[in-house]
Amino acid sequence: MSQGYAALLEPEPEGGFTVTFPDIGYGATYGDTLEEAPRQAEDMLEEAILGMIAHNEDVPAPSPAHGCPVVRLPALTAAKLELYRAMRQAGLDEAQLAERLGWPAKKIAHIFDGYHVVRLEQLEAALSALGRRLLVTSEPV
Secondary structure, eight states: OOOEEEOEEEEOTTSSEEEEOTTTOSOOEEESSTTHHHHHHHHHHHHHHHHHHHTTOOOOOOOOOTTSOEEEOOHHHHHHHHHHHHHHHTTOOHHHHHHHHTOOHHHHHHHHOTTSOOOHHHHHHHHHHTTOOOOOOOOOO
């Protein structure tokens, strides 16, 4: 699943651009230039997604961009989101996933937290416990 969300960049009368994500439904950020606005938008998108995960909310799938610029999640956050979706699809919560892995529940909470270091091996192990695997790809910028 793509982890790129369509962004609306609206020019402001005094200059700069306000950025919102229709799929997310809340939050906005601002950039002084057309180059800065998407960088600010990536930070806001990441915080919004991690916030939804922290509150155990459904994270909406990205809609088609229809010509809007697409802002992608950082790779590690995209991998966390994939694990979160797989966990919810399996009908598990963090404690149940931790039990399945034989890990302390706090370790799963740290995986989804944006402030703790997470190794790819941890994400791969957790996905494997859910019958999934992490794939990595690249694309031209």
